[in-house]
Amino acid sequence: MTYTPHILMEIFDNLHTYFGPMNWWPGETPFEIVIGAILTQNTAWSNVEKAICNLKKNNLLMPETMADLTHDELAAIIRPSGYYNIKTKRIKSFLSRLISRHNGSLDILFSLNKEDLRYELLTISGIGPETADSIMLYAAKYPIFVVDAYTRRFLMRHNLLCGDEDYYQIQEFFQDNLAEDVPLYNEFHALIVNLGKEFCRAKKPLCHLCPLKDVLNEPDPDI
DNA sequence: ATCCCGAGCA
DNA sequence: TGCTCAGGAT
Structure with missing residues (x-):
């Protein structure tokens, strides 16, 4: 799968600007x-x-x-x-x-x-x-990217997955294209969950209102 | 592919 | 009333 450079950071910036800080598990033990x-x-x-x-x-x-x-x-x-x-x-x-x-x-x-x-x-x-x-x-605060069903769905819809990738291939996609940054991974995963709940829903997704509507990956020319 | 399960919401 | 949800095991 090919993708435009830095598209993940563009996605992050858009989501962060739209939703603001998610504050997942702040200050908990x-x-x-x-x-x-x-x-x-x-x-x-x-x-x-x-x-x-x-x-x-x-x-x-x-x-x-x-x-x-x-x-x-x-x-x-x-x-x-x-x-x-x-x-x-x-x-x-x-x-x-x-x-x-x-x-x-x-x-x-x-x-x-x-x-x-x-x-x-x-x-x-x-x-x-x-x-x-x-x-x-x-x-444990290790720089590990968390993948879930929302992550897979939004990557699919943005043409960043074929569909047959397993959990660890998707995780590597993030970790290979982002800096090893615990706060970034923390926030990004939380933002993707929010995106999946509010816009990139399984049924009737709200693409026309989506904060990522202008961040689209080109279709793969190799196919 | 099916089960586990309460809570909130349309 | 029916559906979904910060999944995993069998």
């Missing part, structure tokens, strides 16, 4: 971000907030404390986030890995290098590519 990353899988953030609020009210945002809860106790507390039985298992599988192999310390877990941390996260049941990368970017 790394542990809260990890739990939030699991809770928000295929779930509206407003529902995750309720679950996080419950955890805070009960002073449960600590690895050992949360790990001591029974399945049913934890499930009841995170219930507003939906998928509560599955997410309880996922949180528990993360906690048991953190406690058994990293002394219950996120600082120790996050002291792994990029590749080792990614592998460590991906081998936890319930943490897939997007959740692993969200944790790496937003909690």
Whole structure:
């Protein structure tokens, strides 16, 4: 796939100008971000907030404390986030890995290098590519670009994908064409999510009103 | 391809 | 009432 130089930065600048700073996970603790990353899988953030609020009210945002809860106790507390039985298992599988192999310390877990941390996260049941990368970017502060369904959809519509690229090819597209910049990756992913919700929607997208309507990639001449 | 699930919104 | 949502496992 060919594309015009710096098109990603043009896209970013347009989105940032239109939406302003997204402020995702500002000033939250790394542990809260990890739990939030699991809770928000295929779930509206407003529902995750309720679950996080419950955890805070009960002073449960600590690895050992949360790990001591029974399945049913934890499930009841995170219930507003939906998928509560599955997410309880996922949180528990993360906690048991953190406690058994990293002394219950996120600082120790996050002291792994990029590749080792990614592998460590991906081998936890319930943490897939997007959740692993969200944790790496937003909690561990590694320059890792987070790819999701919104990202794929808007790249498709702007002729920046063929359609058969996998998660890591899309991630490399961003990382190879942008500076390694944690705040940039943080903001860019958040802006793409907003774009996907408000304009680049699955059904009846609002292309005529889109902040990216003038940023279009040329069709690939090789085909 | 199907299941997991509550909350908000048209 | 029906649909979607900061996905992943089976």
